[in-house]
Amino acid sequence: MEKERIVIGISHGxxxxxxxxxxxxxxxxxxMLEFFIPVIYxxxxxxxxxxxxxxxxxxNLNIINSVEELNPKRVNIINCANDDLKVExxxxxxxxxxxxxxxxxKATEDLKRGALDALVTAPINKKNIQSDAFxxxxxTEYLEQNFGTGTPALMLLVNDVxxxxxxxxxxxxxxxSKSITPELIKNKLVVFNNSLKNDFxxxxxxxxxxxxxxxxxxxxxxxxxxxxIIIPAMKLAEKDKVMxxxxxxxxxxxxxxxxxxxxxxxxxxxxxxxxxxKTIGMESGxxxxxxxxxxxxxxxxxxxxxxxGKNEASESSFREALYMAMDIYHNRQLNKEISANPLxxxxxxxxxxxxx
Numbered sequence: 001m002e003k004e005r006i007v008i009g010i011s012h013g014x015x016x017x018x019x020x021x022x023x024x025x026x027x028x029x030x031x032m033l034e035f036f037i038p039v040i041y042x043x044x045x046x047x048x049x050x051x052x053x054x055x056x057x058x059x060n061l062n063i064i065n066s067v068e069e070l071n072p073k074r075v076n077i078i079n080c081a082n083d084d085l086k087v088e089x090x091x092x093x094x095x096x097x098x099x100x101x102x103x104x105x106k107a108t109e110d111l112k113r114g115a116l117d118a119l120v121t122a123p124i125n126k127k128n129i130q131s132d133a134f135x136x137x138x139x140t141e142y143l144e145q146n147f148g149t150g151t152p153a154l155m156l157l158v159n160d161v162x163x164x165x166x167x168x169x170x171x172x173x174x175x176x177s178k179s180i181t182p183e184l185i186k187n188k189l190v191v192f193n194n195s196l197k198n199d200f201x202x203x204x205x206x207x208x209x210x211x212x213x214x215x216x217x218x219x220x221x222x223x224x225x226x227x228x229i230i231i232p233a234m235k236l237a238e239k240d241k242v243m244x245x246x247x248x249x250x251x252x253x254x255x256x257x258x259x260x261x262x263x264x265x266x267x268x269x270x271x272x273x274x275x276x277x278k279t280i281g282m283e284s285g286x287x288x289x290x291x292x293x294x295x296x297x298x299x300x301x302x303x304x305x306x307x308x309g310k311n312e313a314s315e316s317s318f319r320e321a322l323y324m325a326m327d328i329y330h331n332r333q334l335n336k337e338i339s340a341n342p343l344x345x346x347x348x349x350x351x352x353x354x355x356x
Contacts, residue, residue: 005036006117006329007067008322009110011103012042012080013122014129016088016096017303018313020050023122025315026322027075028059036326037072039064039116041103043081050087054311067115080106089309097128105133108146111294118295118325122318123303126170137170139298140289147292152184154191154290157274157300158324159281163200163264164273165192165290176269177212177225185209185233186240189266193242195290196264198335199328208253208262209234209246210272216249230268250276283316286324295328297321 013019024047027038040047044063051059062074070076080103085095104124110116121139136142144153156165167188168179189207196205209230210216213223220227230247237244248258250267254276259265267273277285278300285300299317307313 005034005072006326007037007039007070007115008325009067009107009116009119010038010040010042011107011119011121012040012046012100013103014092014096014100014125014303015043015046015081015085016091016093017123017125017305017308018301019122019303020047021054021056021308021311021313022299022315022318024051024054024056024059025313026319028056029319030058032319032322033073033075036322037070038075039067039070040075040077041080041107042077043085043099044077044079045083046081046085046087046099047077050309053309067110078106090305092125092128092305094128097125097130100124100129101131101134104139104142108143112146117329118297120318120321120325121296121298123299123301125303139296140169143289143292143294143296147294147296149291149293151191151291152187153292154188154195156192156195156288156290157277157285158288159277159285159300159320161281162259162277163196164267164277165264166267166270166273168269170270173269173271180212180225180229180268182229182233182236185230185266186236189233189237189242189244190240191291192264192266193237193240199288199290199331200263201331201334202263204243205263206261207242207244207264207266208248208258209244210250210253210265210267211247212268214249214251216247254280283314284320285317286321288324288328295325295332297325297328 062071062076064076081099085099126138140153140155154165155169167185168176193205196202212225217223217226226247234244250272287298287300289296299321
């Protein structure tokens with residue numbers, strides 16, 4: 001059965017990075033528009049600049065003022081930037097930060113009013129986007145404030161071979177140990193477990209937990225966080241019917257290929273999970289924010305200033321981010337149907353038939 005074409009918003013990120021390159025390369029593929037309706041929140045002027053500079057063919061942009069004006073057969077773009085916005089490829093500029101925030105804010109507004117089915121974010125520069133309106137370490141925390149569900153949002157990296165989540169995200173390493181608590185880890189495990197079920201259609205997820213210290217603490221010889229914090233958190237999560245295992249020493253866990261035995265992996269901090277993830281399969285990786293009321297994905301790379309404008313960026317991760325947004329949308333719809341009360345539906349239908 002053919003799946004419905006959903007509307008996906010795309011925020012353009014930092015205009016001086018590789019965002020427009022990977023967006024335009026992906027959307028220039030003729031078959032892409034058969035699966036979804038794209039709406040870029042960005043700048044027609046900047047998009048035109050990159051299309052010419054990189055000689056990207058087979059893409060025509062439909063400039064609109066709002067989602068209500070979209071053309072389902074075209075790549076739509078809403079102007080969220082000043083007309084005098086200047087592209088300086090490979091450079092971090094305040095103007096690029098303002099343009100990135102403006103696009104993100106407009107896309108957020110449309111998500112809140114239900115005009116979009118999902119959001120895919122191109123990479124931002126976490127420094128130049130900072131302002132009174134954006135004082136977050138990244139997209140995850142900004143979207144959590146706008147679309148949080150009462151539990152912590154979870155940064156989840158997904159590719160063909162693993163799904164890695166992190167307890168602590170964009171914080172300094174010297175703050176990790178004092179930031180993790182049994183309650184925080186338990187909450188992250190519950191969010192992770194629910195996402196694996198509802199977003200990825202895994203009925204009984206198995207989640208591996210990584211230790212914080214080398215050798216997972218060696219029974220307290222190298223650190224006590226495993227025995228004092230992580231294991232108690234796992235016991236709390238088990239009461240919520242989360243199947244979790246560990247804590248495992250991170251080096252041996254990835255080195256021996258044990259990641260293939262689990263549906264998800266929970267790392268204690270950013271680099272502990274993301275370094276092996278990106279080493280094994282960066283080009284096909286997707287960053288997904290679990291635990292939100294909306295669907296948001298992004299490529300797992302940054303602005304890549306060093307190759308901006310050189311026509312060297314791979315669009316694979318961005319393409320996979322679009323595919324994942326579509327898959328998660330349809331998985332959520334399917335799970336809503338499965339979990340709906342069939343008796344209520346039957347009674348409602350019977351009443352309707354009587355009225356007719």
